[in-house]
Amino acid sequence: MQWALDEALRRSVPLHVVNAYAYEPLADWTMTTEQEARVRSEELIDEALSTVSAGRPNLPEVVRLPVRGPAAQALEEAARGAAMLVVASHSGSRLRQVVLGSTSMHCVRHATVPVVVLPAGDGHHTGEPATNEEAAR
Numbered sequence: 001m002q003w004a005l006d007e008a009l010r011r012s013v014p015l016h017v018v019n020a021y022a023y024e025p026l027a028d029w030t031m032t033t034e035q036e037a038r039v040r041s042e043e044l045i046d047e048a049l050s051t052v053s054a055g056r057p058n059l060p061e062v063v064r065l066p067v068r069g070p071a072a073q074a075l076e077e078a079a080r081g082a083a084m085l086v087v088a089s090h091s092g093s094r095l096r097q098v099v100l101g102s103t104s105m106h107c108v109r110h111a112t113v114p115v116v117v118l119p120a121g122d123g124h125h126t127g128e129p130a131t132n133e134e135a136a137r
Contacts, residue, residue, distance in 0.1 A: 001054045003118055004086040008060035013083055016063045019045050020074035034068070041066035072106035077109050090120045 008015040021041040023034045029083070045064045053059055067074040079085040087104045104117045 001048055001088075003116075005052060005056070005060065006088070007084075007116075009058060012060075014063050015059040016065055016078060016082065017045050017049060018065045018075055018078045020068055020069055020071040022070075023068055027122045038066050039066070049105060072103045072110075075103065075107050076110050077115050079107070079115075082113050084114045084116055085111050086118065089120050094102050 002013055016087075019041045021037050023037040025034070033115070042064060045066060049062060049064075065078055069077065075085060075087065085107055087107050088102050089102075104115075108117065109116050
């Protein structure tokens with residue numbers, strides 16, 4: 001998200017931060033309402049933004065988008081009309097990616113805007129794009 005913040009500032013455009021959350025009332029073992037799942041999604045967005053914006057003198061306009069549904073489809077839909085979609089890869093195993101699929105790969109194949117895929121890392125960005133889960137508009 002740091003790279004996306006920097007890029008939004010450079011381009012003078014708002015940053016849309018998307019978090020896809022799952023809520024399946026008949027399959028979920030926890031006693032959670034959809035509203036509670038959405039609130040938790042909003043909290044995750046706020047926590048992530050707080051972490052990456054600490055100490056930054058300037059921030060772009062930020063639009064928070066908690067979206068119910070699978071991450072790949074949520075990001076693809078949220079990116080329609082955007083300048084670009086920024087996603088970060090995770091460090092999942094090759095087997096996991098083959099069995100479950102890759103959100104970043106789905107976005108690269110289906111998004112209607114340029115996709116920047118950043119590598120999973122320790123939170124320090126180098127400013128160089130490379131390979132999944134936050135979106136920038």
